[in-house]
Amino acid sequence: MEATQPVKNQLKPSSTIWGRFWAEPWFAIATIVLVVAIILFIVAPVLAVLLKSFGIGTGQLTFDYYKDFFQAPYYWDALLNSVLSAIISTIIVLFLSINIALYVTRSKSFLSKSFQGISLLPLVAPPFIFSLSLIILFGRSGIVTDYISHLFGGEFSIYGFWGVVLAQIIGYFPIGYMLIESTMRNMNADLEYASQDLGANQWKTIGSITLPLAKSGIIKAGLLVFVMALADFSNPLIIGGGTRFLASEAYLLVVGQHNLELAAVLGVFLIIPSLLIFIFQTYFLKDSSVGTISGESGSYSVPLSKSVKFFVGTISTIFTAFILLMFIMVVLGAFVKIIGINNTFTLEHFNNETGWDSLYTSLFVSFVSAILAAGIGILQGFLFARKPIPGKKLLEFLTLFGLAVPGTVMGIGYVLIFNGPPFFLTGTVMILVLNMTFRKIGVGLEAAISKMHQIDISMEEASNDLGAGPYKTFWKVIVPLMVPPFAAGFIYALMTAMVSISSVVFLISPNTNLVAIYILNLAEQAKIGLASAMSFIMIVIVLACLGLLKFVEKKTGVRI
Template sequence: MRFKSTWRRFWSEPGFAVAAIIVAALLIFFILLPLSAVLLRSFGVGGDGFTLEYYEQFFQHSSYFQALLNSVGVGVVTTTIVIFISVPFALYVTRTTNTLSKVYRGLSLLPLVAPPFIFSLSLIILFGRRGLVTNYLNDMLGVEFSIYGFWGVVVAQVLGFFPVAYMMIESTLRSMNPSLENASRDLGASQTRTLFKVSLPLASTSILKASLIVFVMALADFSNPLIIGGETSFLASDAYLLVTGQQNMEMAAVLGVFLIVPSLIVFLFQTYFIKDTDTTSISGSAGTQNATLNKGLQGITFGISTLMTFFIVVMFIMVVLGAFVQIIGVDNTFTLDHFSDQSGWSFIYTSVIVSFFAALLAAGLGLLQGYLTVRKNIPAKKFLEFVALFGLAVPGTVMGIGYVLIFNGPPFFLTGTVLLLVLNMAFRKIGVGLESGISKLQQIDTSMEEASADLGAKPTRTIRKIVMPLLSPAFMSGFVYTFMTAMVSVSSVIFLISPGTNLASVYILNLANQAALGRASAMSVIMIAIVLVCMAILKWLERRSNSGI
């Protein structure tokens, strides 16, 4: 009886019911189905029939098991270093008032606008076999040095993933109620004791969330191990080589399963166990200025922040210099030849087109799902929300393998088409539009829509005239974020490209692997410029939204 009542309410508005069914079908088809295909293929389903043989091979072959250990090891080491840098960096930015802290805050976000492997590219320019620093060490000190391998991947990941942890911790420390720290100081506690007994414990949830996210990102990292990993094996890069080099989809699927299980565990833990528990530290006075650090703590945090900012800036400078000289460190003659790569410009154009339509689809469908979730009584909306958000947590390598398994044969032969690239990027980021839509709708009083209905407007007219204008900032936020991330995406789309539909990020990755550092640097500079423009647009939209315009 309850089922009939729910079903009747669901179909009381046929248009929204159909929309909900379409959204649910798309989420299942483009997120759940590829993941299910990877899991089933790891057991031989779709190939030789159900078997545990491939899991046995995984544990019997030392190279596969070593790849797992290396990936976990890199994840643990990278996460530890990132957190130990992010906490003092966030403290310096939020607990000092000088201009330098504001500059550091802006520079710390630079890695977000670059392809994920740009730091590997910079490290090779500096510390590769013919790198600037390597040549100096060899010539002057007679020391042989190589950045390739486990520690090269760690350094590249620390530089690349640092902003993710920093932003989460900085946001909590900045919004913390100053009276909590002031009360501790009034009771006689030193600032150091207040920091370790009050401030950091209150930020512990954000620190934990940041640690989990960075660990999963490091574990699933694809491009850095491929470029700078040398002969050291890692799960994500080995899975790619199994697909492209050996056509061994079963073993690639097994490696994909070992990538997705930690992601699923972290996603569930973060979503259902530690969600929003930091809000108890925030009150009406949050956002006012906290007490500045004493000289000792300011000196320590300043030193760590300066060192990190220096490395980030140097890495970007190396890429820019590499784009404008013949061979950096060997022939430093100024040139623009690296920018005359016609193939590169063609791939950048393709990337812009694919990213634009992916962003349009992700933002639009995400907002539609958000509206259905918040305003309409649809069945299984929590499950569908989970699926959309989980798409953000799935390692790109796994999603890429899943799309190959589903769309590389009849009846859906789409591999190598622009359409599949758009769909892959869109459904990996649809959760961003969903979260933006839900957040904005919760701020909009339903009385506005009810008033429109009372005046005789049809639901479609109410949405077009009332809801859509109010949701435009959320749409643009989801659009710009998806566009930015799609432009620099590598791990998923590298499985789906063809010679006619190659993308700039994949092209740069291939150039780096071929040691064509000048052309790779030039294409990276162009991509960074495009993404910086997108970030400027996003900031402008945020200011408009916050001002109520």
């Protein structure tokens, strides 16, 4: 008996975990269904791209497609351009975000509040909208281009590498700004006051105290912006002027040459940095904190000195004015015949049946996927926070990885899996809903887990003690308390689904076209008026969603 006792003790923890897992069978079944869905709609597409790059599925394992990549100078150019544009865009976005965050968090003027609102405006439009505005201003027949040509002679055009970089800076700026602004707003100002009391001027205080304290937020912002810029798909198509980039080249290989193998190779080069950065951010930065970053002391932010305020205020004014100009160009382009050439007011650009049909499809797909993403995220968050699920950390990692996978890679993966037996879903509304849903459930999951940590488990225990049971407790106690994170997750998913393009562009058909993709096609065809009109409508819808999201966050305290 003594010899066998240690063995029993070793087996007991494992059996206890699985026993507790199946103690509530309906929750266990729900967990298994979620696991299958995560594997099928998040993991499998990424694996399919990886396997396809090695020719698996064509009958043999081969490295020929990687050889084709390394032997083709234009693919090397695409890789170099993508990496270089991502680095430049990230550096400039961080510089702008730090300056504007300093001004917004350390000034209580009306101007600073205006800057805060304007800085978030690019969230309401897909990034390629700014390529459209840049073409209106600086294209071959742009308003500014014509003026410069008449004034100085010669030709000027925004098309090319630097046009893509400029569009990326504007489009991805809010991501960097939100993270850095949040970090600086929650920063304890005591050390900054102490630094100035010891005789350091504010420039030195910012360099030696403020920025080091904000390091975590700055690093996170830089990593996110870099990944998004690296995987940029639409801007190179519109304003790249023939300059090669990885994501756009992968798209052209799929739709133009139907070369899925080589497109998968390009996708692998997009996955690798995204995966490495996601792992680094998840395991090294997620729980990192600095003890002095806290709002508990009640200290007010250190007011800016005149020289610092002038510097950061000037940068903030110039850049936010430029953002406003981008939106103004889209609005003007929607309401005049040919902006810069024939500025007669017109509404004819809105009389576009195909555009309205694509808008209705986008609204339907976005609405359904937002409900599913928020609902699944809430259920998953409850299960992960309260139930003994084997491999919980891995499942959470895989769910959140759906947010990090470049859309181009996910789109190619869905084509590989759902465009043949046993699934024939490509070109249907269902595949669009599934794609958007499982790319967004990570947001609902994080909001739900955060909320569950605020709910005292004693409420559930009391309900169970009164005879309600686990399932009735879930519906009567948990679900009502999870309405705020559900609402926030739903609005965020709806807003981002409306402007999604890089993954669903591979999955549409003539009967399931989406408004963002329709606008992209119009912009590629230089139909500026029609593109601007549909962009204006979409911006109004998404702007309303953003306003509603901020209202929900303010009322409930749930932040996305």
